[in-house]
Amino acid sequence: MVNLAIQTNLDTSGSYLPIGLQLLFAAGMIVTLMGVTHLLGPKRRTADKLQNFASGIESHGEARQPIAIKYFLTAILFVLFDVEVIFFYPYAVNFRELGWSGFYAVLLFVAFFLCGFIYIIRRGALKWED
């Protein structure tokens, strides 16, 4: 019977009320702002106004153009290694507490992704010229 109190505490929908309110507020804010600007703003359509805004330069061509796959490959590889490097931050913070075993673990981790790095270099994934 004692436990029951704790259980109900853990999972009452009441405890999610603030989150719900916040959602409601956020959605309401967007709706209000959009509606108000729509109503208040003057509407004069000219050809110039309907053009894309390109910092004053006249726009030309399609925005969707085929791009060489190399860009994607390089970009995705960058993201990959970038994310792996993020793991160093928590390690750096706990450097002393983790001691030697932590050091070996990180060394293993680095070794693994170094393998990956060597692999992509050998495969020629980063070679720009054919």
Add this chain to the structure above:
Amino acid sequence: MNNVLDIVYWIPLLPLLGCIINGLGRKNLSKGAIGFIGSGVILASFVLSLWVFFQVRGGNVHTAEYFPFINVGNLKIPFAFQIDQLSAIWLLIITGIGFLIHVYSVSYMHEEKPVHFGRYFAYLNLFVFSMLLLVMGANFVIMFIGWEGVGLCSYLLIGFWFKKKEYSKAANKAFIMNRVGDLAFLIALFMLIHKLGTTTFSEIFTSASLAKLSGKEMTTITLLLFVGATGKSAQIPLYTWLPDAMAGPTPVSALIHAATMVTAGVYMIARANLMFAMAPATLNVIAIIGIATALLAATIALKQNDIKKVLAYSTVSQLGYMFLALGSGAYVAAVFHVMTHAFFKALLFLGSGSVIHAMGGEQDMRKMGGLSRYMKITNITFLLGCLAIAGIPGFSGFFSKDEILAGAFAKSPVLYALGLFGALLTAFYMFRLYVTTFKGTFRGTDEQKHHLHESPAAITIPLVILAVLSVIGGFVGVPEFIAHGAHALSGFLQPVFKEAYAVLPKHEVEHSTEWGLAGLSSVLVILTVIIAWARFSKKPDLQAATGFGKILENKWYIDELYQGVIVKPLNMLGSFLSNVVDKKVVDGLVNGVGRLVRYGGRQLRWLQSGQTGSYILMMVLGMVLIFIVQFFLRK
């Protein structure tokens, strides 16, 4: 007595070895060697079976556990054999008649290429192995393995001449119909495991064990087992596969579809006799289905013109009699009829094979006639077989059929009357068959006439042996009212059935009544034979059937009924699911063009993300449905 168990496993093992040798060596061995091995192993099994038979005469039961097969929790299913009087009878039938048919096959199949010859004997040996497993198994699981095995071999052998498409179809039909029955068998098996925790015969069939089942459960399990039996033993409603199964080589029809496999259902019920005795409702159902099948098949047989089809319907009809006996509680009569039927039906099939062989493959008896002049031995043996199946006094069929009819009379005079009517039909169509085939003038082509000859010794010797057995085989079961204590079979089987007979209600019939019944049926049968003989020797039944005869010729349109009521709707449901739900709804829901593109241009296939969307939509719908039910509809 331990040495029995040291040897019995050779009985099924020898045919298996034969199958392996013939199967592997079919390209290298000569036909002679294949035939010798194939027949030899069965002969050896027969000798062993004979020995076993004498070992169990005293009423002993032997159970041998070879190794644990399935152990799940507290359920233990050993790989074990049980040898008692019931299985000994079947062992003798299987190996004895099996041997004769193997010998016969050596000559009958001699025109096949060596490879196919070897394949044939490998299948045949495998069949004998499976059938032996079926009757020797000490629990339902081993029995089921044999049960499936014989079904598989039957499938392979029906489709043996696979180049003809309808033969393959017949094989499929047989297999699928059998699977329907097997299904019920399996469910009964699971219920037994669930309720009793064992499948071993000696543990189930005790009064104490069966007392654990309520009356309703007992009825359900026995009914399911019976449905299993109707599949294998070709009873209503699952009988239509057996006539089609005649597509296989004739010796196969004789062995599998007359003498052995189709009696597996009878064996199973006889094995479970105590359980069935305790479920009177099931017994009534069995009796009714049995007599209905007997009559239905007999009427169909009246108008068939294919010599093997007549025999096939006759088999279905005779199996109906066996089930009538089981349903009447006359277990011994059923086993007795299995035995005599094995003799004379194997004889008739082999005889018809001899005829077909002489006629160069012709099976239509309207094109035969007058064969008695050309084939003396076949003629005489076939006549003896017909006399036996018709139930002429003194022949084996008389004793067994009479015992069944007496059992039916004890249960209900109506069953007796119907049974007697069926017996008269049997006599009538068998003599229609005999007279049309062997008497009168030859109606085939000149070329066929020139070719007519008596078959070689490998064919006629088995015929003679079976004919002798068909004549004298009934004397092991001379009824009590003729000579006291002369029913040897009843005495032999007494240990198997005594508990069941103690449970069953007693209907004593006066000896004088039995005399009367036997006399009545004998007179009527003889009269029918004379009428049939007179009618068909004067004017053979050649013209196309009209009116009611046409309905009979078309087998009461049962096949068409099944096609329309069961097969077509199933096909439609299937193609609906396949074409509409799967292809239209799923594939075409979001992007109906997808299908066109799929077949039209493969280049564009990778653009079909619409399909993925619809897949995900279906998944989400499934999830939402489950969520709704889980959270709003369940308490």
Add this chain to the structure above:
Amino acid sequence: MNAVLLSGLLGVVMMFASFLFRTKAPVRILAILGMAVLLVANVLDTKGIHFFHVNTTGFLSFTGYALFFNTIVIACTLIFFLISSKDMQKVGNHYAEYFALIFFILTGIFLVTAFTNLLILFIGIEIISIPLYILTGSAKKDLKSNEAALKYFLMGAFSTGVMLMGIALIYGATGTFDITKMNIAGLLKSNLLTAGMLMLLFSMCFKVSIAPFHFWTPDVYDGAPNVFTSFMATIVKVGIFVGFLHLFYTAFDAIALQWKIWMAVLAALTLLVGNITAVFQQSVKRMLAYSSISQAGFMLFALVAMNETAHEGLLLYAIAYCLATIGVFGIISKMTDYSFDGFNGLAGHQPLVALCVAIFMLSLAGIPLSAGFLAKFYMLKAVIQAGGYMWLVIFGVLMAAVSAYYYFRVIQAMYFKEGPNHFSGISAFEKCVLVGICVLIVFTGLFPNIIFGWMYF
């Protein structure tokens, strides 16, 4: 632990093997040797000899069951290598990488079978899935393969999202990722937990292709190169199944009332959809894809039953199903025509191969004396023991009967029909492997107790 680290390392080794060796034969030999080493290492692990001592408390726990299952997985993969590794050459140029990816997938399977932490489950599932996407699309020039990979990836990403959501909700409800420490008995009425559990159920069902989450399966299995279909339809599927069973057995047993009925309903639905659709396929490969759905329905019986028999049954099912399917695919990838008609008359051209296919089909159909029969028997038995789902048992038996129809179509085509030879030849060694698989199937069907004897030594 041996197997997890070693297979990861072997994966890296295989990655570099493409630079080390100019020809393909040494790569193959290296991969097969690696798998053999892995097998030995895992068996040693089962015997208590550990190569690595890493404290994994709270994340992984290698029970005897998981280790024995891993042995089965490795052995099956070894057999798969022996029979199919040559056919992998036909797929594309990155021969060594395919092996590397398979080693990585095995690492994922080992994690999924031994996790005690939902995070490890998630990582394991992803380690399995991502290489699979690549393998599916590995036939780069084949548009069907590309399409299959993209579809698989998109839907896989969707199910990953569902899984993460589920894990998050469960964390919200229980406050822990550790499935042994969740105090679920105290949360019987928590909607948050129920929702999370259901979402995990959905995503796991997706991975093992349970209806209605199976839609990807036929397309992907059909589009992927044969050799990889073989691998992912068998080893990967049973691997995830064991994880599925482990998850629900360990974590959600206390709220079994809430989900058992769903398992039963989904199992029935899967059997129905898989079987009925398989009946109408014209291509053996696509038929096997649908039949793998229906086999998954049978494996789901283990999750309905949730008892000792179910655990044993799933192992047996893994063996029976993997062996037979790997064997069939090994043969299909040597065929030039995948339709039923392509098998016409195979018994005449290649009697031994036809016999093997027949045995595989009989086992898949669950005909007695084969491993497949016992596997189905155990599953049905388990559900009967658990009680309350007799309808499912009856339905299962019925569906097993239906499945015999399409498996027998193959046998019928091989033995009862005539046709030109569509079989491109097989080496003597591969023949031996095929026969070996057949012997294993029959042996397991005859003496399953020997297998379980190993399990509880």
